Amino acid sequence: MAKPTTPRAASAKAKAAAPAAGADHNRPRPQTPADYKASKEELLEFYRQMVLIRRFEEKAGQLYGLGLIGGFCHLYIGQEAVAVGIQSALKPGKDSVITGYRDHGHMLAYGIDPNVIMAELTGRGAGISRGKGGSMHMFSVEHKFYGGHGIVGAQVSLGAGLGFAHKYNNDGGVCVAYFGDGAANQGQVYESFNMAELWKLPIIFVIENNQYAMGTSVNRASSEDQLYRRGESFRIPGLQVDGMDVLAVRGATEEALKWVQGGNGPILLEMKTYRYRGHSMSDPAKYRSREEVQAMRDKSDPIEGVKKYLIEAGVSEDDIKAIDQNIRKIVAEAADFAESSPEPELHELYTDVLVEQY
Amino acid sequence: MGIVIKMPALSPTMEEGTLAKWLVKEGDEVKSGDILAEIETDKATMEFEAVDEGKIGKIMIAEGTEGVKVGTVIAEMAGEGGEAAAPAPKAEAPAKTEAAPEAPRKAESGTSKLASEAKAVMADPDLPAGTEFVKTTVREALRDAMAEEMRRDARVFVMGEEVAEYQGAYKVTQGLLDEFGDKRVIDTPITEYGFAGIGTGAAMGGLRPVIEFMTFNFAMQAIDHIINSAAKTNYMSGGQMRCPIVFRGPNGAASRVGAQHSQNYGPWYASVPGLIVIAPYDAADAKGLLKAAIRSTDPVVFLENELLYGRSFDVPRVDDYVLPIGKARIMRPGKDVTLVSYSIGVGLALDAAETLAGEGIDAEVIDLRTLRPLDTATVLESLKKTNRLVVVEEGWPTCSIASEIAAVVMEQGFDDLDAPVLRVTNEDVPLPYAANLEKAALIDAARVVAAARKVCYK
Numbered sequence: 077m078a079k080p081t082t083p084r085a086a087s088a089k090a091k092a093a094a095p096a097a098g099a100d101h102n103r104p105r106p107q108t109p110a111d112y113k114a115s116k117e118e119l120l121e122f123y124r125q126m127v128l129i130r131r132f133e134e135k136a137g138q139l140y141g142l143g144l145i146g147g148f149c150h151l152y153i154g155q156e157a158v159a160v161g162i163q164s165a166l167k168p169g170k171d172s173v174i175t176g177y178r179d180h181g182h183m184l185a186y187g188i189d190p191n192v193i194m195a196e197l198t199g200r201g202a203g204i205s206r207g208k209g210g211s212m213h214m215f216s217v218e219h220k221f222y223g224g225h226g227i228v229g230a231q232v233s234l235g236a237g238l239g240f241a242h243k244y245n246n247d248g249g250v251c252v253a254y255f256g257d258g259a260a261n262q263g264q265v266y267e268s269f270n271m272a273e274l275w276k277l278p279i280i281f282v283i284e285n286n287q288y289a290m291g292t293s294v295n296r297a298s299s300e301d302q303l304y305r306r307g308e309s310f311r312i313p314g315l316q317v318d319g320m321d322v323l324a325v326r327g328a329t330e331e332a333l334k335w336v337q338g339g340n341g342p343i344l345l346e347m348k349t350y351r352y353r354g355h356s357m358s359d360p361a362k363y364r365s366r367e368e369v370q371a372m373r374d375k376s377d378p379i380e381g382v383k384k385y386l387i388e389a390g391v392s393e394d395d396i397k398a399i400d401q402n403i404r405k406i407v408a409e410a411a412d413f414a415e416s417s418p419e420p421e422l423h424e425l426y427t428d429v430l431v432e433q434y
Numbered sequence: 435m436g437i438v439i440k441m442p443a444l445s446p447t448m449e450e451g452t453l454a455k456w457l458v459k460e461g462d463e464v465k466s467g468d469i470l471a472e473i474e475t476d477k478a479t480m481e482f483e484a485v486d487e488g489k490i491g492k493i494m495i496a497e498g499t500e501g502v503k504v505g506t507v508i509a510e511m512a513g514e515g516g517e518a519a520a521p522a523p524k525a526e527a528p529a530k531t532e533a534a535p536e537a538p539r540k541a542e543s544g545t546s547k548l549a550s551e552a553k554a555v556m557a558d559p560d561l562p563a564g565t566e567f568v569k570t571t572v573r574e575a576l577r578d579a580m581a582e583e584m585r586r587d588a589r590v591f592v593m594g595e596e597v598a599e600y601q602g603a604y605k606v607t608q609g610l611l612d613e614f615g616d617k618r619v620i621d622t623p624i625t626e627y628g629f630a631g632i633g634t635g636a637a638m639g640g641l642r643p644v645i646e647f648m649t650f651n652f653a654m655q656a657i658d659h660i661i662n663s664a665a666k667t668n669y670m671s672g673g674q675m676r677c678p679i680v681f682r683g684p685n686g687a688a689s690r691v692g693a694q695h696s697q698n699y700g701p702w703y704a705s706v707p708g709l710i711v712i713a714p715y716d717a718a719d720a721k722g723l724l725k726a727a728i729r730s731t732d733p734v735v736f737l738e739n740e741l742l743y744g745r746s747f748d749v750p751r752v753d754d755y756v757l758p759i760g761k762a763r764i765m766r767p768g769k770d771v772t773l774v775s776y777s778i779g780v781g782l783a784l785d786a787a788e789t790l791a792g793e794g795i796d797a798e799v800i801d802l803r804t805l806r807p808l809d810t811a812t813v814l815e816s817l818k819k820t821n822r823l824v825v826v827e828e829g830w831p832t833c834s835i836a837s838e839i840a841a842v843v844m845e846q847g848f849d850d851l852d853a854p855v856l857r858v859t860n861e862d863v864p865l866p867y868a869a870n871l872e873k874a875a876l877i878d879a880a881r882v883v884a885a886a887r888k889v890c891y892k
Contacts (some may be wrong), residue, residue, distance in 0.1 A: 134466050138485040141442025143504055148446070153467075172639065206672030213670035222638050222675065227662050233628050234663060237635020244591070244617070244641060267628025274623070352467065353483075358445035360478040366469075373467070428673035429707050431731040434760030434807050 105313050106335040106343060112161075112326035116389045122164065122322045123382045124399050126156040129181040130379060131407045132190055133353075136180065136197055140357045144415060145197045149211045152181030154352040157378035158284050159185040161325025162252060165333060170247070172220040174235040175254040177212035178284075179224045182254065186219050190406060194414035201420035202413070208424065220249075229262030231255060232281065236268040239279035239342070250336050251279045258289025260303050269310040269342070276341035280332045281307070283346045284319065290355040291363040304346035312342050319347030320376040323385070350376065437486055439509040441495070441502045444473060444480040451475045452500045453508060462490045464511075471497070471508070488512050558722075558757055567748035575717035575749055576606050576682075576738065579724035580644060582754070584614055587642060590728055591618040593633055594646030594683075603648045604684060604743055630656030630681070634663045637679035637733070644728060647683035650699045650737060656681075657702075664733035665708030680727045685713070685737035686778060686828050687876060693864035698829030700776070703735040704805040704838075710759055711806040713737040715780035717747035719803055722757030730759065737805075739778045762809035764816070768798035771886050772816040774839055775826035776802040779877065783826045786882035795890055805835055813839060814847045821852040822889040826882050831859040853889040858882050 114122065133151040140149050152159070155178075163185040166173070175182050183193050188204070196203030196214055204214050212226040222238060225231040235253025242249040259265060260283050272279055283303045287294055295301045304314030313335070317328040325347060332343045350372045354361040361369075386396060441451065452474040458464055464484040471482045491510040495502055502508065570578070584590045591614075596603045598611040598621040611619040622629040626647065633643040647653040653660065664677045687696040704711045710732050714720045720738070727734040749755070765780060766787050773783040780801045787797040798816050802809065817823055823843055825836035836857035843855050861875040 131466075134483075134485045137483070138442075141444065141482070142440060143443045146446060174635070204672065205670055205674070208672055209670040215667075215671040215675045217671075217674050222635070223667070223671070225663070227658060230631060230658065230663055233631020233659065234635035234638065236628070237632040237637070238639040239635075240632055241636045241639030241641050244636070264625075264627040264631055267623070267625035268631065270623055270625065271628055271632060275620075354480075358448075358475075358477070358480075360480045362478070366481075428669045428671075430710070431668060431673075431676060434710070434758070434804070 103311065104340070106315065106331050109315065109317070109324075109328040109331035111321070111323040112330065114323060114326070114385070116386075116391065118164070119382060119385050119389055120391065120399070122160055123379070123386055123396070124403065125160045125185055126322065126379050126382060127400060127403045128190070128406065129156045129159070129184050131403050132184060132194070132410065133180060135407045135411050136194070137353065137357060139194075139198065139411060139414070145211070146199065147210055148177070149197065149357045150178040150355065151351070151353045151357070152178055154372065154378070155284060155286055155319065155349045156181060157322040157325050157381070158282070158319045158347045158349055159254075161322040162282065162329045165326055165329040166250070166252065169220065170249045172222060172238045172242070172249060172251045173254070174222040174231045174238060174251065175224065176228065176231050176256060176259060177224070177226050178256070179212065179214055183214060183216065183221060186216070186221050188216050188219055188221065190410040191413040194410040195417050198414040198417075199419065200414060200417035201424065202417040206424060206428075207420040208428065229255060229259040229264050232259065232262070232265045233268045235281075236272045236277055236279060239272060239277035240275070242278050243275070248337075249278065250333060251277075252282060253279060254282045254284055256289060257283060257285040257287065257294045257303060258292070258297065260285075260306060261289075261297060266310070269307055269312055272342040273307075273310045273312050276339065278336045279342045280329070280336055281312070281342060281344045283344065284349055285346055286349050286351040288351070288355065288363065290359065291361075293363070302346075304344060307342070307344040312344050314344035314346060316346045316348065319349030320378045321381055322378060437488065437511045438507045439470065439511055441504050441506040441508050442473065442482055443504045444475050444482070445477055448475045448504060450501050450503045453495050453497055453502050454479060456493060456497045458490050460490055460493055464488065464490060486511065557761065558763070559755075561750050561752065566751040568751050569746045570717045570721075570749040571744055571746050572717045572720045572738070573604065573606050573608075573743040575721035575747075576724055577608055577610065579721045580607070580728070581610060581613060583725055583728040584610070584618060587728075589640065589642040590644065591620065591641065592644045592646060593620040593622055593629060595622055595624055595648050597621060597646050602646075604740060606738075606743065607646065626652050626655040627659065630659040631663065633679055633681075634659045634677060637664070637677045638667065638675055642678055642728060644680045644682060647681065649688075649695060649740070650683050650685040651695050651697065653681065653683070653699070660703070660709070660733070660735065661706050665706050668732070669708055676731055677733045678731045680724070680734045680736050682724070682727075682736035683738060684740040684743070686739050686741075687860075687865055687872075688740040690867060690869065690872060692867045696865040698737075698777075698827070699735075700737055700805050700827075700829060701834045701838075703737075704808070704835060705833075706806075708733065709806060710734040710804070711737065712759065712804050713739075713777040714803055715742070715777055715801050717745075718749045718755070719757060719763070719801070721749055722755045723759065723803060725754075725756045726759050729756070734759075737777065742778055742781075757803075760804045760807045760809055762812040763801045763803055764798065764812070765801050766797070766799040768796040768820065770796040770820055771822040771824065771890055772798045772800060772813070772820045773824050773826055773882065773886065774800045774802065774813055776805060776835065777828065779826040779828045782877060782879045782882055785879035786826075786886060789879065789883050790886050793887075793892070795886060795892065797886060802835070808835075808838065808842070810839075810842045810846070813843065814850070817843060817847045817850045821850055822886075823851070824856045824858060824882065824885045824889060826858045826877065827860075828877055829860055831857055831862055834859055853891065856885040856889055858885045
């Protein structure tokens with residue numbers, strides 16, 4: 077089969093693709109998921125969360141520009157539907173989540189206080205990691221959010237371990253391990269796929285395919301660029317999903333949960349999405365055209381998509397605007413909190429290295 | 435009040451840049467995400483986006499201006515109005531911490547323990563009078579430790595290559611599958627990176643994994659999880675996320691297995707904050723310290739030695755023999771010279787001490803047992819008495835535990851030294867296969883004796 081020579085941008089119409097050609101059709105497979113039928117209240121909540129992520133990340137970018145945030149800072153702008161759609165289907169306190177370094181959006185979707193996230197970004201003592209983690213290293217064990225990992229692909233093995241713990245404890249929980257199209261080429265991902273399927277671990281592997289691993293497009297880095305097929309040789313079924321549409325994401329997650337909770341072992345979701353900003357704040361993103369980004373924003377923006385659903389559901393422009401205003405206020409407060417909180421006490425340098433004393 | 439737009443920092447190191455081009459002009463309406471300008475940093479030309487909605491008021495810095503400092507106001511914007519508009523960004527640098535540089539709160543610090551006083555660490559438990567000692571191999575002692583901890587705590591499980599049905603590549607896990615079943619004794623594929631990560635994730639998820647590497651040479655495939663995932667997480671999470679895991683397996687030279695299967699990773703792991711590193715010598719320590727390692731809330735690297743697995747030692751027959759981590763053991767008291775070692779080197783140091791005794795040199799032998807945190811207090815205390823010190827290490831000399839001991843002794847025990855500290859280590863080469871070359875590369879008791887004589891000027 078000929079390989080496409082141009083990057084396959086996320087198509088708003090990608091939806092869930094059929095099972096991979098050539099797969100063993102005698103094996104049971106998950107059903108082709110349908111778009112989630114959201115109530116008006118659910119749609120409003122999706123919109124609220126996605127706008128919160130968008131505005132929060134824009135503010136983080138601004139604070140970075142002011143020198144208040146240092147180091148690396150990877151923004152989630154454009155990918156909001158993925159985290160929001162998936163998290164909305166999970167059971168808080170029961171299911172666990174782990175991701176890579178593009179983690180702020182996920183944490184917001186999990187209901188973690190924007191103030192402590194922003195304060196971590198600015199390296200303050202009130203930050204969720206007490207200022208010692210930074211943008212890439214944030215955790216909330218309370219919310220079963222296990223990070224926040226800076227090594228590309230590490231969270232896939234760690235996530236399989238969280239899935240292992242769910243199964244070992246027989247607690248009915250499922251782990252969702254998010255990783256990018258770049259991480260999808262790491263060796264440990266496949267070691268983990270192998271063991272996860274071998275041991276039927278309750279885990280949903282989610283590839284957030286935002287088309288570029290830093291500056292390298294998927295088809296320049298991946299011999300099989302249809303990433304949802306990457307689990308097939310381990311007998312892990314994959315679904316390709318329009319990651320710009322929160323209802324498609326939620327629908328696919330429901331199907332994935334059904335599969336995993338049915339004791340079938342792991343499943344792989346490829347979320348076709350797009351990041352509007354550079355890989356990190358210091359990435360000029362010269363590997364793609366301004367027109368490409370603009371076309372995505374114009375045609376496939378996940379927030380505009382939900383807005384459309386809201387208007388169809390009879391929500392007024394004024395109501396939407398009120399949400400926008402409220403989110404701006406929350407984000408402005410988070411920024412104020414993050415700027416005005418003190419830096420960590422110097423003695424914190426020495427705390428938390430080890431738990432016990434020896 | 436309008437919003438000021440400042441020259442952004444667009445990389446971790448940027449201090450100034452060139453305002454290459456304005457893409458908006460005064461009076462333009464912009465919304466968040468619109469590109470305002472192109473800015474050249476030292477590395478690249480970057481696009482600078484609007485964050486807030488509003489109208490561009492006044493452009494203060496013309497395009498083409500070079501050397502614009504980060505934070506300089508480059509334009510003013512009229513906000514959307516109302517309280518919802520973002521507040522004007524503050525120009526001040528992050529608030530300076532005025533707190534005086536107080537002494538670190540040692541009680542909460544693991545690393546501070548590296549220089550801790552002897553009284554801060556626990557002593558070995560006193561054994562009741564008349565305690566029976568049982569000849570036990572190191573292999574059996576390790577197995578007993580795991581079995582006892584698995585009986586005690588349902589969260590403990592063992593995972594690795596050939597640990598279950600094969601009964602352990604070196605038979606260390608013999609019998610565990612029969613007693614505990616395949617839920618808790620788990621054979622893995624040969625994928626060290628993957629299963630080290632799965633173990634680490636399981637520990638984060640609340641379990642107590644014991645991850646066996648068939649040898650620590652293969653753990654190089656997995657070292658990322660040991661260091662980046664296990665060791666750093668508690669710190670990076672501000673103390674929220676624990677990782678109670680034990681990575682164990684044989685370490686150091688075995689017999690004629692060549693360079694890739696023969697090296698001592700003690701110094702590697704001992705250099706990493708956030709890890710506990712244990713390298714026992716005899717069976718009693720192997721048992722008592724492995725039990726302590728499994729109970730520890732911190733990640734532990736537990737370095738065994740294949741050549742010691744089959745050796746028998748006395749192990750006290752007591753119900754729950756748990757030893758303190760971070761405490762060295764005086765294996766043989768003496769007054770003329772201190773021989774410091776760990777793992778298989780301890781046996782050579784004891785042999786050397788016997789020979790030296792015949793020559794009238796009374797050597798004290800210290801087994802470090804834990805390489806991190808290092809019990810420097812016991813070493814310095816011994817030095818006060820003997821004034822002479824030799825470190826014996828089955829490993830390379832460069833950046834070794836021996837180097838570390840030498841540095842600590844120089845820094846903290848300089849006045850007690852009557853002779854330079856000598857290091858007896860392997861030769862600084864990959865371990866060769868040929869029998870004669872391998873023998874020449876590795877330490878032996880004769881070299882320890884020679885070094886001890888030298889520091890005693892005999």
